[in-house]
Amino acid sequence: MKVVRNYLMVALLSTLILSSAEATTVVIQDNYIGATANEAADIGKDVIGAPGRYSVDRMEVTTNASGFTVSIFSNFYDNVGYLGIQLGDLFVSTNGWNPFGPAPYVNDNKNNGEQWEYALVLDNHGASAPVTGQNMIGASGSLNVYNVINSNIISSYLNGGTGYRLDQETQYNPNAGQSPQASLASGTWSIIDAPGEMDELRFSLSAVALGNAGLLSFLTNQLGLHWTMTCGNDVIEGQTPEPSTMFLLGAAVLGGISRRRKAA
Numbered sequence: 001m002k003v004v005r006n007y008l009m010v011a012l013l014s015t016l017i018l019s020s021a022e023a024t025t026v027v028i029q030d031n032y033i034g035a036t037a038n039e040a041a042d043i044g045k046d047v048i049g050a051p052g053r054y055s056v057d058r059m060e061v062t063t064n065a066s067g068f069t070v071s072i073f074s075n076f077y078d079n080v081g082y083l084g085i086q087l088g089d090l091f092v093s094t095n096g097w098n099p100f101g102p103a104p105y106v107n108d109n110k111n112n113g114e115q116w117e118y119a120l121v122l123d124n125h126g127a128s129a130p131v132t133g134q135n136m137i138g139a140s141g142s143l144n145v146y147n148v149i150n151s152n153i154i155s156s157y158l159n160g161g162t163g164y165r166l167d168q169e170t171q172y173n174p175n176a177g178q179s180p181q182a183s184l185a186s187g188t189w190s191i192i193d194a195p196g197e198m199d200e201l202r203f204s205l206s207a208v209a210l211g212n213a214g215l216l217s218f219l220t221n222q223l224g225l226h227w228t229m230t231c232g233n234d235v236i237e238g239q240t241p242e243p244s245t246m247f248l249l250g251a252a253v254l255g256g257i258s259r260r261r262k263a264a
């Protein structure tokens with residue numbers, strides 16, 4: 001009964017508050033370069049090597065009554081595992097976005113700029129070392145949310161140490177420390193064929209899962225977001241707009257409910 005009550009409460013409040021805030025999809029275009037490339041001729045370029053394999057075009061972030069969805073549009077998903085390059089996890093900041101240095105942030109890396117609060121970790125990153133790329137369009141699975149401990153962040157590499165975009169956050173290993181981290185919430189991921197344009201990797205967390213985990217900040221706060229494949233060849237990083245007054249009111253109400261539920 002408690003689970004049902006929580007479900008109804010979060011669903012009802014999400015509907016009332018987020019629909020009144022006119023939740024929409026935010027598009028973050030890929031204007032981010034990220035940490036310096038290791039090949040001098042490529043410094044400052046958006047993609048090193050073949051754009052047909054690695055290019056990332058944009059990220060779309062949707063928050064509404066059903067939850068939180070981030071879609072990353074890229075050419076990479078029919079090419080996973082080529083040279084051992086895998087899918088990356090999604091890094092989220094729930095208190096805005098402050099990259100290091102001036103745009104396009106050529107000196108921003110995992111050691112400076114924004115501190116990520118959460119990582120959404122895929123249960124399958126694709127094969128680690130096939131000879132040719134694996135087509136993962138149509139694949140899906142589950143994801144788990146973890147608090148970010150910086151020493152558990154895996155950074156960009158290729159073929160055992162030669163980075164393209166160096167020191168970019170790529171994947172997160174919740175078991176890297178002495179004691180494995182517990183998952184805060186579970187969601188889903190899928191890779192969707194988008195005819196005529198780049199394909200889509202979609203990360204989804206329901207409002208109920210976020211509410212039960214005390215993570216409604218995903219729906220109400222200004223967010224920073226970061227994604228790349230494990231070579232870091234094309235990195236996308238950016239932010240959602242400042243929340244509106246209605247969102248802030250929603251955050252206050254939902255936060256109050258969340259605190260009361262925790263205290264109960």
Ligand SMILES: [Ca+2]
Pocket residue numbers: 030031032033046047234235236
């Ligand atoms: Ca880029």
Ligand SMILES: [Ca+2]
Pocket residue numbers: 030046047055056057234
């Ligand atoms: Ca790009």
Ligand SMILES: [Ca+2]
Pocket residue numbers: 092093094095096114115116117
């Ligand atoms: Ca942060």
Ligand SMILES: [Ca+2]
Pocket residue numbers: 099100108109110111112113114
């Ligand atoms: Ca950074």
